[in-house]
Amino acid sequence: MSTPKGSTLATLSIKGEALPAGPQILQPSGWPAPKGYANGIAADGRLVVTGGVIGWDPEGHLAGDFVAQVAQTLRNIAAILAEGGARPEHLVRLTWYVVDIEEYLDNLKMLGQIYRDIFGVHYPAMALVQVVRLVEMAARVEIEATAVVPR
Numbered sequence: 001m002s003t004p005k006g007s008t009l010a011t012l013s014i015k016g017e018a019l020p021a022g023p024q025i026l027q028p029s030g031w032p033a034p035k036g037y038a039n040g041i042a043a044d045g046r047l048v049v050t051g052g053v054i055g056w057d058p059e060g061h062l063a064g065d066f067v068a069q070v071a072q073t074l075r076n077i078a079a080i081l082a083e084g085g086a087r088p089e090h091l092v093r094l095t096w097y098v099v100d101i102e103e104y105l106d107n108l109k110m111l112g113q114i115y116r117d118i119f120g121v122h123y124p125a126m127a128l129v130q131v132v133r134l135v136e137m138a139a140r141v142e143i144e145a146t147a148v149v150p151r
Helices: 066-083 101-106 108-119
Strands: 024-026 040-042 045-049 091-098 125-130 141-150
Touching: 066 108, 066 141, 091 101, 101 108, 101 125
Parallel strands: 091 125
Antiparallel strands: 024 040, 045 141, 091 141
8 A cells, every 4th residue: 555645646557567566545635634544545456345244243143332333343344355365454445334423423532443453554445324224223333345455
C-alpha cells in the first residue's frame, strides 16, 4: 500500500509499469486526510467478496450488543478472507449497514480499537448506511467486504 505525500494523487501505473503489491490509497491533492477509512483504493489482482456478514459465532449465536456484534462480524470477515487466500490488508472496500447510527457514533473509540485489533491499521474505502432493519431481526450491524489479492 502506498500513501501519497504532499500534493500528489496516488494512482495506478500505466503502460506496462509494475503495479505496487497490494492496494494503493487514492487521496486527491488538497483534501483533508480521512480518519479510519480511505477516500478511494486502487488494486490489481484476484477479487475476494463477502456477502453481508453479521456477528454470528461458530455455533450460530448472535452477540448481544452492538459492539460485540461488530467484533464478531469483523472476525467473521477475517475468516472468510482467509478462506479465500486474502488478509485484512487486501481489503479495498467495506460497506457497513447499521440499524442505529447513534450506536455507531457513540462507540467510535471502542470500534476503532476493535477494528485495529482484528484488521490492523489498514483502512479501505468505507461507507456507513443506516437501515430500518436487517434480515436477521436481532442483528444490529451487517458488513460487506471486498478484497483484492495481488497477483
